[in-house]
Structures are given as C-alpha cells and as structure tokens.
Amino acid sequence: MENTASVKECLEIGTEALNVLTARLDIDDFAQAVDAAVSLLSDISGRLVVTGMGKSGIIGRKMVATFASTGTPSLFLHPAEASHGDLGMVQKGDVFMALSFSGESRELGDILRYAKRFAIPIIAMTANPQSTLGKAADIQLILPKVTESCPHNLAPTSSTLIQMALGDAIAITLLKNKGFSEQDFFNFHPGGKLGTALTPVSELMNKGADLPLAPQSATIADILAQLSEKGYGIIGLTDDQGTLSGVITDGDIRRYLAENTDGSMKQVMFETKGTAIMTKKFISVTPNQSCAKILGILEQQKISAAFVLDDARPIGLIRMLTLIQAGVA
Known part of the structure; x- marks a missing residue:
C-alpha cells in the first residue's frame, strides 16, 4: 500500500x-x-x-x-x-x-x-x-x-x-x-469515437425504402406484414398530408391481440385500423441532432427506436442498435 x-x-x-x-x-x-x-x-x-x-x-x-x-x-x-x-x-x-x-x-x-x-x-x-x-x-x-x-x-x-x-x-x-457549437466541434472532429458521437443522426438513420411507414387506413393485418418485412419492431402511421400521426410497436400488436381473443379473426385482423391502437404521444428527433444526444434520449425514454422528423414528416428511423453498432455508446 x-x-x-x-x-x-x-x-x-x-x-x-x-x-x-x-x-x-x-x-x-x-x-x-x-x-x-x-x-x-x-x-x-x-x-x-x-x-x-x-x-x-x-x-x-x-x-x-x-x-x-x-x-x-x-x-x-x-x-x-x-x-x-x-x-x-x-x-x-x-x-x-x-x-x-x-x-x-x-x-x-x-x-x-x-x-x-x-x-x-x-x-x-x-x-x-x-x-x-x-x-x-x-x-x-x-x-x-x-x-x-x-x-x-x-x-x-x-x-x-x-x-x-x-x-x-x-x-x-x-x-x-x-x-x-456542437456542429462546429463535429467539423473539427470527424474521426474516432468523438466524431461518431457528434455525427448528425441523418447520416446513420434508416431511410427511403427501409422506412417502416403505413397510412392511417392500414389494417392490423397490413401493419403486421410491414412489421415482419422491415424487422424494426416499430411502424409509423401517416395522415393524408404525410405527417406522422402515431406509432405502433410489435408490443402494441401483441397486447391488442391478447385483449381481443374473443373477437373473430376477420374483425381483429382485417377490420380494425391502426389508428385504434397507435400511440399518439411518441418520441421523435430531428435530423441535425447528434447521435450521442439521441442515444441519451432513447435510453432515458427506455425505447429502442425513434422516427426522425422534418416539419412533422418522417424522413428516417434511428435505432439504439444502430447507434451502439456505430460506436456511439
């Protein structure tokens, strides 16, 4: 000693x-x-x-x-x-x-x-x-x-x-x-762990054809198909103007099905709209926010993903797994 x-x-x-x-x-x-x-x-x-x-x-x-x-x-x-x-x-x-x-x-x-x-x-x-x-x-x-x-x-x-x-x-x-600013700092630190942490989320988010979206008119069956195809465990519902009105997770689907075991398959799967079970108060982020800040938001809110919005319209999806794999954590 x-x-x-x-x-x-x-x-x-x-x-x-x-x-x-x-x-x-x-x-x-x-x-x-x-x-x-x-x-x-x-x-x-x-x-x-x-x-x-x-x-x-x-x-x-x-x-x-x-x-x-x-x-x-x-x-x-x-x-x-x-x-x-x-x-x-x-x-x-x-x-x-x-x-x-x-x-x-x-x-x-x-x-x-x-x-x-x-x-x-x-x-x-x-x-x-x-x-x-x-x-x-x-x-x-x-x-x-x-x-x-x-x-x-x-x-x-x-x-x-x-x-x-x-x-x-x-x-x-x-x-x-x-x-x-944080953006100025990123301009001087594009490399290494610090550079990754300060990278704007727009560079790491899923976008385009990878974006899990469906119209508000989508049925539970349609939403299940999208959830299975994209594999992100979350889907966003958009209104006629293309703005995000709510989100549905695979957990929401499981809870809905468990609570409606007495209903007919047709009614449960093909007549119920996603708007009936979507979460209207959801967490979203903006494209210029740093990956480190967004990781903190996801951890604090205890969610695995969030939609990236530009003027209320979804342009991307950022997942905690993506951030961790990129070395932000």
Whole structure:
C-alpha cells in the first residue's frame, strides 16, 4: 500500500496547486491579466502561436490541440527551430503565448526579439514577472510558485499541471464566447469515437425504402406484414398530408391481440385500423441532432427506436442498435 499512498500524495499536491491557481483569480492583477488575454485572443485575426521548451513545450503542444479543436486557430513553434527559419510561419495578426515557469529559457530569446521587431503581442505564462520573458510580455499570466510532487521539488509536475489547466480554461472560455457549437466541434472532429458521437443522426438513420411507414387506413393485418418485412419492431402511421400521426410497436400488436381473443379473426385482423391502437404521444428527433444526444434520449425514454422528423414528416428511423453498432455508446 506504500505505492498507493505515494500516488495519493502526488495527487493531493497537484490538487492543492490547482486550488492555489484558482484562488489567484480572486487577485485583481491576475484576473485582469486573464481577462486581457481572453479579450486579445477573442479578437485575433491570425493564429495563436504557442511556444515553450522542455516540459513547457510539451504542455504547449497539448494547448495547441485544445485551442485548435475549439475554434481558435493555433500552431506550436519550437523555440530551437524558430531560430532556423520556422519564424517564417509567424505572420501579422498572430499572437504569441510563451510558456516558461522560470521565464529564463534561453531558446526563447530570438522569438521575443522577433515579436518586438514586428509588433506581435506576447502573452507570457510564467511564475517570474521580473524574468526576461515576463519583462518582454504584453500580458503577464503570473503563475503561483507551487510545490512539485517530486520529493526533490525538481521534476515539473504541479507546475506543468497548472500551466495546462490555465491554458485549457482559456480555450474553453473562448469557445463559450464564440458560441462554438456542437456542429462546429463535429467539423473539427470527424474521426474516432468523438466524431461518431457528434455525427448528425441523418447520416446513420434508416431511410427511403427501409422506412417502416403505413397510412392511417392500414389494417392490423397490413401493419403486421410491414412489421415482419422491415424487422424494426416499430411502424409509423401517416395522415393524408404525410405527417406522422402515431406509432405502433410489435408490443402494441401483441397486447391488442391478447385483449381481443374473443373477437373473430376477420374483425381483429382485417377490420380494425391502426389508428385504434397507435400511440399518439411518441418520441421523435430531428435530423441535425447528434447521435450521442439521441442515444441519451432513447435510453432515458427506455425505447429502442425513434422516427426522425422534418416539419412533422418522417424522413428516417434511428435505432439504439444502430447507434451502439456505430460506436456511439
């Protein structure tokens, strides 16, 4: 259990570092700097160029991934490569965000001079406001000098944790301010499980000839034939205008037959209309809703399928099985 105790201690030190960072937002100077950074990035006409050496550089790459995927065009510029031609990637309208806990990473020197020469704003994320980076910055995000979880207080752990946390928090604030939508997120994440979850239901629904529909005039016999042919366990009934007026499941059919065992086969099967047993208050979805959201609706309502409607007209059917097989769950 000694290993578990050590892991717990490290997590507690990291949690305390995050608490210290959060508390710093109650300090006017830091809060104003964060607000200024968000305002600057909200109005950016170019890209956010993140840079940093060592562990700060690795955190910077992760920040770029978050910013870029949430609507803020970004790139990572390695300080060592910047001096050998990669500064050419930086253009007017860009903003630098430089990460260095000490603020004295020598490799940042050429970048800072380049930024001053071409009037490119610098947001510094450092713990030392009097450092070379701190003095060169237009906006100083001064991080607290937290205790590292390393027993020697040397390996960057808590310090990199708060760097990443602050970067992510700024990125999400920008996302909110821009009104970055679920559809925008899907446009940037078409692949993998996340892409599948955000896929609009119109791409996975059954449609056309596969759609289980019948007119309101259909008899129980007609509806049974459709249920057997389509095999989805549900059928929709439409009125003369083509709008969905109700749904019938195979369970509805079983209950109807069980309750009418005394009737003649002709009356039960060929004279009763579907409108007599259909459910008028049904769950439906729209074609632009995400598959993840629809799966949640189906699970909450404890149903296996729902019709996709466009202006009250059925254009598709989405089944829980289809969503699960596609990897939405």
